[in-house]
Amino acid sequence: MLAQELLKKIQDVVGPENCLRDEADRFCYAFDSSLLSQINNWVPDLVVRVKTTEQVATILKLANEYRVPVVPRGAGTGQCCGSVAWRGGITLDLSGMNQILSFDLENLQVVVQPGIVHAELNKALAPHGFFFPPDPGSTKMCTLGGMVAFNSSGQRSVKYGTTKQYILGLEVVLPTGEVITTGGAKSRALKSVAGYDLTGLFVGSEGTLGVVTRIRLKVLPIPEKRGLVVAFFDELEASGKAVVQIFRGRLLPSAIEIMDRTAMKAAGMYKPDLNLPDAEAMLLFEVDGSPVDVTYQAQKIAEICRQFTQRVEWTDDPKRLGELWAARGVVGAAAGRVKEGATRVYIGEDICVPVVMVPQALKKIQELSAKYNIPIVTYGHIGDGNLHAAPVINTYDQEEIEKVKMLGDEIHRMALAMEGTTTGEHGVGLTRAQYMEEELGLSLDVMRRIKKLLDPNNILNPGKMALEGE
Numbered sequence: 337m338l339a340q341e342l343l344k345k346i347q348d349v350v351g352p353e354n355c356l357r358d359e360a361d362r363f364c365y366a367f368d369s370s371l372l373s374q375i376n377n378w379v380p381d382l383v384v385r386v387k388t389t390e391q392v393a394t395i396l397k398l399a400n401e402y403r404v405p406v407v408p409r410g411a412g413t414g415q416c417c418g419s420v421a422w423r424g425g426i427t428l429d430l431s432g433m434n435q436i437l438s439f440d441l442e443n444l445q446v447v448v449q450p451g452i453v454h455a456e457l458n459k460a461l462a463p464h465g466f467f468f469p470p471d472p473g474s475t476k477m478c479t480l481g482g483m484v485a486f487n488s489s490g491q492r493s494v495k496y497g498t499t500k501q502y503i504l505g506l507e508v509v510l511p512t513g514e515v516i517t518t519g520g521a522k523s524r525a526l527k528s529v530a531g532y533d534l535t536g537l538f539v540g541s542e543g544t545l546g547v548v549t550r551i552r553l554k555v556l557p558i559p560e561k562r563g564l565v566v567a568f569f570d571e572l573e574a575s576g577k578a579v580v581q582i583f584r585g586r587l588l589p590s591a592i593e594i595m596d597r598t599a600m601k602a603a604g605m606y607k608p609d610l611n612l613p614d615a616e617a618m619l620l621f622e623v624d625g626s627p628v629d630v631t632y633q634a635q636k637i638a639e640i641c642r643q644f645t646q647r648v649e650w651t652d653d654p655k656r657l658g659e660l661w662a663a664r665g666v667v668g669a670a671a672g673r674v675k676e677g678a679t680r681v682y683i684g685e686d687i688c689v690p691v692v693m694v695p696q697a698l699k700k701i702q703e704l705s706a707k708y709n710i711p712i713v714t715y716g717h718i719g720d721g722n723l724h725a726a727p728v729i730n731t732y733d734q735e736e737i738e739k740v741k742m743l744g745d746e747i748h749r750m751a752l753a754m755e756g757t758t759t760g761e762h763g764v765g766l767t768r769a770q771y772m773e774e775e776l777g778l779s780l781d782v783m784r785r786i787k788k789l790l791d792p793n794n795i796l797n798p799g800k801m802a803l804e805g806e
Contacts (some may be wrong), residue, residue: 407699
């Protein structure tokens, strides 16, 4: 429990109405999407809703003085137990800081607060002919602050990259309450090599080094046209070979998505009118650019795919595009349909392996599914090797929970054995902290030293990312 003196000081900063103390209110902040958070009840001692940088700075200064943990939180859509207060303390709710502060589209940039939802930003940019390219599946829920914290990406990262490629500068409150601006205190430049890349340091730091309160980000013109090629394969190996040949053909789709047989089955059960054929894998290649370029790329991709399968279709018709993307769009929600009375859980769900290893990884995941007798719906971004394995279990069955923990461990260790990573876009948090020594080696020690320097009292999101060490 927090000291009454500290509580009174925080109430003076944000007002009693923005200090949530009732157990029911605090319970709502005890979870993200991860299985780990769902099987524990890590309820914060206090939830504080903030609106300004000054409020954040004062609260962090007080928390540092009283040695109280602070966990920054946006929409809580994360999948690695990153925004959960597993040691109690204060959850800092930044979702109310949700404004676009300035448009500077002549210089290809905007300045936003961390609580703005991704889809809302792109909705505001669209009438001006611009967009923010990273596109997580949780676009209608996740916030820009969370995307910065976890360096989020999504389907179009093959061509457009991840969040870090678009962050020009940040306003960050350090654990001691100091406020800094990275990327140049007054800069509106699109690039800078002045000093250390502190912006890059905070992007992907998962709220362990500072609290982001303002984001200066790069935006791009919306492509004139999009096209989509869909191919169905009878062998997993053939799908992987097709992707390699696409790259060798000097083609760069904006997205390359894969759904295995289980994912296609789940999507078909959820939306029967999709009429998906019986196949081992389905690939979706999205291309964008000028109309001429879209047609050229789509035809070339279809031509290459026909070396491996005859079931290929391409279109640039917006209506048909929506229909073909529908299968990929519903698979996350549909996963639970493959087992009655069960639900999809997030564990071992975010590995990334070399592109040429994707078919082997898919086969291994199928083998693990059979080994543990747990259905796994697998899909993901084959263009950069990022696979989302979705185990489906009865979360009220303790035996199944223990089995899925072992299954998740094997998936993570498989990724490392294949010279990949345990997380391609969802983050480390608590869920993957145990693998960081093996994955990062001596780099983890450097990360720990940086954490100690900026957060000497270890108040900011403590215990996450294996940063405490010895």
